[in-house]
Amino acid sequence: MKLLKGALAVALATFAVGCITTSEDVNINIQKAKDKAVMEVIMSRRSIRDYKTEAVDREQMAKVIECGIYAPSAMNQQPWAVRVVDDKEFLDGVTAIAVEKMPQLKEQENFRNFFRNAPTVAFIACPEESYSGEYDCGLLSENMMLSAWSMGIGSCCLGSVVPVMNSEEAKPYMERLNLPEGYKLLVAIAFGYPEGEHPTAPERDSSKAYYIE
Ligand SMILES: Cc1cc2nc3c(=O)[nH]c(=O)nc-3n(C[C@H](O)[C@H](O)[C@H](O)COP(=O)(O)O)c2cc1C
Structure with missing residues (x-):
């Protein structure tokens, strides 16, 4: 016992x-x-190419922008200009110009706008002449996309928007972006609440990165 x-x-x-x-x-x-x-968040983020119609909540978008501008930049030069548009008339206007140039766009499933149906779009610009503007804007962009995804907001970088925005017809829209003198548009980023199934990750090639012994 x-x-x-x-x-x-x-x-x-x-x-x-x-x-x-x-x-x-x-x-x-x-x-x-x-x-x-x-x-x-990093591993599950995917480029989202269809969105619900409601614009991203502006308070959430303010956090996304803040995370963007907290990205590192060479000598803290912060060589970026970010313009966010959730005005449907603006996005539809640019869409009409894009469709005029590329009528096949309308054949895309569920096509509503040229920004992959996003209701909110960030336009990212950097100085034409700058030490590391494009690199720094890439870091800012990724910060924006990851912070958005951490709140369930989807995104997609859209390089295809740049030539359309730079066209003569889109001049009034470029002017509305009010970019500083000498800045060029680098990319647009679609933002919105995802519609449909979450995409699977396109394959990555891990042989592109390795240690040198
Ligand atoms: C600079 C840049 C430009 C891009 N432009 C487009 C575009 O115009 N249209 C599009 O659908 N996706 C675009 N993408 C998204 C890529 O296709 C996507 O990131 C890539 O296929 C990997 O997929 P994931 O983002 O889901 O991992 C772009 C991405 C980057 C970084």
Whole structure:
């Protein structure tokens, strides 16, 4: 009986020690969860090419922009200009110009606009002459897309928008973007709440990155 009591005491003590969680353990676990959250956002982001019609909530978009401008930039020059448009008339106007040039666009399934049906579009520009403007804008863009996705907002970079925006017909829309003198449009980024199934990731070629021993 004495032996049984002793064994019980040892078992209880072991259980109690196992249950003790220090604040250090909690911090480590929170950090692990955060690491996982960031990696999950990175790995699950996909280019979204169809959206619900409602514009992205402007408070959410403000967070996306803030995350964008907190990207690193060479010598902290912040060589970017970001213009966000959720005006349907603007996006439909540019769409009409694009359709005039490329009538086949209308054959796309569910085609509503030239921005992959996005209701909110960010136009990203950088100085024509700059040390690392394009690189820095790439970092800003990815920050915007990842922070958006962390809130369930889909996105897609749209290089195809640039030649249309630079066309003579789209001049009034370019003027409305009010880009600083000497800036060029680099890319547009579609934003919106995703419609339809989440795409699977196009294959990546892991042989493009490796250690040199
Ligand atoms: C600079 C740039 C321009 C792009 N332009 C277009 C575009 O005009 N239209 C489009 O549908 N996707 C465009 N994309 C999206 C790519 O096709 C997409 O990122 C790539 O296929 C990988 O897929 P994922 O983003 O889902 O991982 C562009 C991406 C980048 C980075």
